[in-house]
Amino acid sequence: MxxxxxxxxxxxxxxxxxxxxxxxxxxxxxxxxxxxxxxxxxxxxxxxxxxxxxxxxxxxxxxxxxxxxxxxxxxxxxxxxxxxxxxxxxxxxxxxxxxxxxxxxxxxxxxxxxxxxxxxxxxxxxDQSFYIKSREGILSLPVSEILFFEIYGHDLSVHLISGENHTFSGTLKKIEEDLPGSTFIRAHKSYLVNMAHIVKIVRYEISLSNGKTVPISKKNYLSIMSAFVDYSTRSVEM
Known part of the structure; x- marks a missing residue:
């Protein structure tokens, strides 16, 4: 946003x-x-x-x-x-x-x-890009092509619409701070999702444009729904 x-x-x-x-x-x-x-x-x-x-x-x-x-x-x-x-x-x-x-x-x-x-x-x-230091070297990833970030253990994985995944070190909190714009939402303690690629939200699950699904934590469900509605309806706040 x-x-x-x-x-x-x-x-x-x-x-x-x-x-x-x-x-x-x-x-x-x-x-x-x-x-x-x-x-x-x-x-x-x-x-x-x-x-x-x-x-x-x-x-x-x-x-x-x-x-x-x-x-x-x-x-x-x-x-x-x-x-x-x-x-x-x-x-x-x-x-x-x-x-x-x-x-x-x-x-x-x-x-x-x-x-x-x-x-x-x-x-x-x-043309904003997000840079990561992965095993392949320093990569420049177009933000618009990022589906979501996933953390497991001490590693992060970024999933792209092309189907590519890249693993690197870091934290989701730092990713949230560094990402340009405000289209990403913390769906779960392990997932940071690009709302531009959300197709629907059903119960406690997000469906993405490539067919993948991401879980939503019960604790964050209402805030996530609210944020996605705001994003979808292009709300204006004063």
Missing amino acids: YRFAICDDDPQFAALLKEALISQLNNRNIAFEISFFDTPSDLISRFEQEEPYDLLFLDIVFQDTTGIQMARRLRSFHTDTDIIFLSSSSDYALESFDVSPLHYLIKTDKLEKLEEALDRFFDKHA
Whole structure:
């Protein structure tokens, strides 16, 4: 699931952006959640306490600071969060390059460039890979091709849609922390599953797109069902 945030002190524009963003993401069949902040301090506080957002829409002018100053500070917490600046003019465009924004949207353009900005974001993330050090050496695995991770003893095995399996050392907890995006769910103490490949969940078992099944622990059943429903229906949280 992708996590988006909007930080703007203009609630009317923020609502317009949120509506347009929801429409664009639903058209792309993307699982997502959106958070809104109307003050820089609230945004900073959230960044300090929680996992990073994948994409932040950040107003470039606030009463006591600028979005560029904010971006510099946020980069000290999470360097991987992409930032799209929001502004009523292009006055700050050159200065904003210092913090490597993904895009720069002019508010008066009625968000005509939003689709282009999202294209750029998803193109950047489309080829994300996960690296493992296996007996064959260091392997780069496209995240979209990973079905699930399984742990047995002190070894981990990653199962791919091609039918290949690769064994390596590690823990599922570390895998959860390192995986890009948020489409994986802990189905069982021994399994981490890519929700993009779940076909159905029946009782305490997950059926995957390649015909394999993965058990669900009774303790995690309700939370797993909830997470999968959220993923499937592309929910929005505020």
